[in-house]
Amino acid sequence: MNMPHVAHNTATAQPVAGQETLLKVRNLQMDFGGLKAIQDVSMDLRSGIVTTLVGPNGAGKTTLFNMITGHLKPTSGEVDWMGDSLLGMPPWKIARKGIARTFQDLRLFTHMTVEENVLTVMEQEGWLWQSGGVSAKVARREKVASILERTGLKDKAGVRAVDLAYAERKFLSMARIMATDARLWLLDEPASGLDPNSYGLFLELLRSEVANGITVCIIEHNLDIVVNISDRIAFLDQGRLLADGAPDEILNNPELAAIYFGER
Amino acid sequence: MTAYILNLLVLISIYAILSTTLNFIIGYAGIFSLAHAVFFGIGAYTSAFVAMNLTPSFFVAIPIAMAVAALTSLALALPALRVRGEYFVAASLGLQMLAVTLFSEWKGFTGGIGGVIGIPPVELFGFAVVKPWQFLVLTLACLGIVIVVIRRLVHTSFGRSLKSIRDSESAALASGKNITIIKTLSVVLSSALTALAGGLYAFYMAFINVESFMLATSVLVMAMVIIGGTGTILGPIVGATLLMLLPGALSYLSFLPQTEIGSIQQIIYGAAMVLLMIYRPGGIVSPKAGGGTA
Numbered sequence: 037m038n039m040p041h042v043a044h045n046t047a048t049a050q051p052v053a054g055q056e057t058l059l060k061v062r063n064l065q066m067d068f069g070g071l072k073a074i075q076d077v078s079m080d081l082r083s084g085i086v087t088t089l090v091g092p093n094g095a096g097k098t099t100l101f102n103m104i105t106g107h108l109k110p111t112s113g114e115v116d117w118m119g120d121s122l123l124g125m126p127p128w129k130i131a132r133k134g135i136a137r138t139f140q141d142l143r144l145f146t147h148m149t150v151e152e153n154v155l156t157v158m159e160q161e162g163w164l165w166q167s168g169g170v171s172a173k174v175a176r177r178e179k180v181a182s183i184l185e186r187t188g189l190k191d192k193a194g195v196r197a198v199d200l201a202y203a204e205r206k207f208l209s210m211a212r213i214m215a216t217d218a219r220l221w222l223l224d225e226p227a228s229g230l231d232p233n234s235y236g237l238f239l240e241l242l243r244s245e246v247a248n249g250i251t252v253c254i255i256e257h258n259l260d261i262v263v264n265i266s267d268r269i270a271f272l273d274q275g276r277l278l279a280d281g282a283p284d285e286i287l288n289n290p291e292l293a294a295i296y297f298g299e300r
Numbered sequence: 301m302t303a304y305i306l307n308l309l310v311l312i313s314i315y316a317i318l319s320t321t322l323n324f325i326i327g328y329a330g331i332f333s334l335a336h337a338v339f340f341g342i343g344a345y346t347s348a349f350v351a352m353n354l355t356p357s358f359f360v361a362i363p364i365a366m367a368v369a370a371l372t373s374l375a376l377a378l379p380a381l382r383v384r385g386e387y388f389v390a391a392s393l394g395l396q397m398l399a400v401t402l403f404s405e406w407k408g409f410t411g412g413i414g415g416v417i418g419i420p421p422v423e424l425f426g427f428a429v430v431k432p433w434q435f436l437v438l439t440l441a442c443l444g445i446v447i448v449v450i451r452r453l454v455h456t457s458f459g460r461s462l463k464s465i466r467d468s469e470s471a472a473l474a475s476g477k478n479i480t481i482i483k484t485l486s487v488v489l490s491s492a493l494t495a496l497a498g499g500l501y502a503f504y505m506a507f508i509n510v511e512s513f514m515l516a517t518s519v520l521v522m523a524m525v526i527i528g529g530t531g532t533i534l535g536p537i538v539g540a541t542l543l544m545l546l547p548g549a550l551s552y553l554s555f556l557p558q559t560e561i562g563s564i565q566q567i568i569y570g571a572a573m574v575l576l577m578i579y580r581p582g583g584i585v586s587p588k589a590g591g592g593t594a
Binding site: 106 | 470
């Protein structure tokens with residue numbers, strides 16, 4: 037089996053001129069007792085592009101997200117955000133540094149309205165109140181209205197998240213991440229289960245945000261999405277980074293395809 | 301009869317403050333505390349101590365009681381809220397047991413088992429609040445203030461942060477919220493407002509002892525919140541009213557053995573909570589959209 041080199045071989049990437057590396061992961065390891073969920077993974081996330089994490093179920097994709105965002109403490113290795121180590125930092129501090137994420141199971145604030153779900157994400161400054169007074173408050177409300185308009189949730193602003201349809205919940209998850217000022221978005225299967233119309237809107241949204249400078253790392257199983265949006269693809273299997281490179285290089289690799297489809 | 305009704309209304313108002321403040325942390329922050337009676341007790345004992353040794357002024361005794369309760373709750377909340385919800389329940393239960401021992405044994409402050417007697421009437425602007433109707437007005441005013449404060453809080457960014465933590469701690473963390481600080485603040489605020497109820501209770505009864513601040517009181521207040529409806533403003537008040545009226549209402553049912561009213565009451569509380577959890581888990585007053593303010 038002739039696999040592309042694992043781990044720290046970022047030389048296979050397709051660098052786009054002028055783009056910096058925002059996040060560096062080096063020799064990351066995550067053990068759950070005897071189970072090695074992530075093994076010696078090293079990769080870079082470069083600004084302004086979409087990196088897609090692919091791999092079979094249980095490959096360690098979400099675990100990698102959890103380690104980057106501080107929800108899991110790596111057994112060993114390093115996570116570096118624009119020169120600062122994120123190791124040992126609580127998730128809320130990492131979020132404030134500019135790394136936002138969605139969850140595969142969405143984790144919406146179910147009993148809050150759609151508007152509140154988005155608004156609360158923007159209210160990070162103070163514990164008891166936000167600075168900036170009325171003008172900042174108005175600006176936040178306007179930003180929420182604009183995001184809800186773009187995500188097709190304008191008419192649902194006053195509806196509780198728990199009362200939304202499935203696709204609407206997915207878009208609320210996107211709306212929440214759009215409300216952050218994060219430079220890096222980690223999206224965990226954001227388009228799974230979307231109908232064709234919603235899928236089109238999702239792609240349009242994502243492309244527009246990337247065009248505005250957002251860096252995206254996305255976990256996705258839908259190969260159509262992978263082909264449509266990826267600038268780079270990282271292939272994980274059983275906790276190991278088997279390949280990290282340009283979409284053509286990864287998608288046309290028969291060995292990886294066999295692993296992905298469970299043929300070996 | 302009028303005196304009986306006035307007495308009942310004062311007690312309902314005091315318990316409504318207790319249930320409203322407990323609902324603030326249960327309904328809006330998802331923090332289940334079994335130590336609410338501790339802060340009720342701290343408020344009562346501190347107010348009584350200040351009234352008997354310094355001044356019975358409402359504006360001195362109550363703020364001191366609130367500050368002491370806030371500081372004590374900080375000692376509980378800071379370590380306990382760093383862990384998952386169920387550990388806080390256990391920690392609060394531990395505090396409740398510890399406090400009962402302290403209330404029973406610290407004779408210099410609490411009077412021990414015998415309690416504190418001869419608490420002078422509370423003074424407002426130099427005017428002693430003695431008559432039951434005057435006290436009812438004061439208690440209702442305090443309940444009103446507590447409701448306004450909590451209603452305002454839950455509609456601020458702080459309230460939204462609390463609700464987001466209640467709904468998903470991990471998503472709140474990923475949204476940049478320091479959930480330990482936010483939850484701690486909510487417990488401190490709730491405890492301080494609970495001490496207000498304690499102070500009112502001490503001044504109204506003129507006598508307090510540990511019996512009023514035991515685990516049974518914490519459970520009763522939690523029942524008021526759950527039966528009335530968590531995450532609503534009206535629910536805890538409805539719950540407090542119903543559960544405070546229940547003993548009196550049962551005594552009117554002549555076919556019930558009057559000596560067993562206490563046990564029947566417990567059976568009714570238990571059955572009501574089980575039935576509500578099955579058929580109306582949100583309580584009698586269900587929340588409106590937004591974790592609201594029904």
